[in-house]
Amino acid sequence: MAITVTEAAAARARSFLDNRGSGLGLRLGVKTTGCSGLAYVLEFVDELQTGDSVFEEHGIKVIVDGKSLAYLDGTQLDFAKEGLNEGFQFNNPNVNGECGCGESFTV
Template identity: 75%
Template sequence: MAITLTETAASRVRKFLDNRGKGVGLRLGVKTTGCSGMAYTLEFVDELHEEDLAFESHGVKVIIDPKSLVYIDGTELDFTKEGLNEGFKFNNPNVKGECGCGESFTV
């Protein structure tokens, strides 16, 4: 499978990269934390590591380490605005449960 971005998310990432003036893409990963066990991580990537896996979606590279891919394979990253709140939303088909605050998940 792969990791994909919606057009809205890709546009937002391109805007962030343009504002930074550098970067090859966006790193998506997971870390152990929160009340449900895992949380997503996002960071800009200036250079690829040898073990990195890269997917391209709407002209944006999404970089993932192999250990994180197990938990997020098939995920679609969207960017949403709801009232005064805006941010990235993870549509992960592997999620079995989420905590009440929405900050962490289990697979």
């Protein structure tokens, strides 16, 4: 099981962590919500929890809890700027469908 991080995503995450002044890395997870059932959660991590898996690439640690890892295995975390919009993107090979607004997904 693995999560990968592009250089662009790592640079943006490092910028956020540097501005924050602390943190081990970013937690990537899923929560039940939205039209399709699941949505991504991305937040700062200050300490590891029991059952966490840690993936490190380009100097950034991505921490995933055991429950979420089943839905996220193989996901690539990317960061893109398109015109005035910018944000993290989740390239998840497990996704079977997404809602029309792109906020939630099914596996």
